[in-house]
């Protein structure tokens with residue numbers, strides 16, 4: 001069984017439609033795929049319908065933007081009920097934060113001399129929830145930077161003008177939303193925050209103390225050392241293990257559906273707690 005429990009569609013900042021994403025996962029031999037768009041579940045129903053046609057198990061998911069000690073941190077919700085009142089309320093709140101944040105990012109970019117940022121980013125987002133990648137596309141296509149990487153490095157990444165993070169809800173709020181929606185809370189891509197080990201452990205501890213369920217021990221390709229290290233941290237704080245590609249678009253060989261570092265066979269996977277796997281036990 002190949003579990004890819006972190007992926008994005010055009011409902012947030014991914015390139016493929018939810019249906020195309022499911023087909024690509026299926027072609028890559030993924031047996032269980034979680035669609036985890038940023039702060040939205042708008043793609044779930046389309047993905048689920050396609051998954052039924054492709055004989056793939058689709059897990060309804062979301063990647064919530066959260067914060068801990070002033071840093072922007074992502075928490076994935078897996079096996080949620082996307083139609084629940086809790087989830088719908090959460091998504092509405094996050095959408096309001098994103099809209100306000102987009103206006104603030106645009107104002108900052110305008111002050112730097114980049115006119116028309118808001119309209120352009122909104123145009124790229126279309127019906128999807130707006131995010132920094134849409135501003136990155138504006139900066140690239142208007143010729144202000146060479147590529148997306150440079151857009152984040154100079155204007156949108158951590159500590160830069162477009163990095164407005166104080167608006168996101170805290171761990172407690174996000175974990176509550178996920179649990180109220182019947183889901184499981186996963187601390188996403190721990191290696192991507194570039195924290196010291198002691199800071200990372202303090203964060204994982206806080207997440208576990210607040211009832212978080214799992215750590216995303218594997219996110220894309222990573223070294224066996226990193227995997228061992230993250231596994232050790234999951235065990236230390238009593239968290240289950242999750243894994244996923246964090247796929248956004250084709251053509252990025254380091255971030256492809258179903259392609260990521262492998263886990264030991266006997267790992268304590270979060271998938272054991274999915275509803276479908278509990279039916280036989282109840």
Ligand code: AMP
Pocket residue numbers: 013038065130131132133148149152153157248
């Ligand atoms: P937001 O959800 O608006 O906070 O934007 C964060 C998203 O931007 C992430 O989920 C990534 O998809 C993307 N991103 C962040 N850093 C970079 C980077 N350095 N290069 C390209 N994309 C990035």
Ligand code: MN
Pocket residue numbers: 008013038248
């Ligand atoms: Mn993204």
Ligand code: MN
Pocket residue numbers: 063074188189
């Ligand atoms: Mn993320």
Ligand code: MN
Pocket residue numbers: 006007008063246
């Ligand atoms: Mn992601």
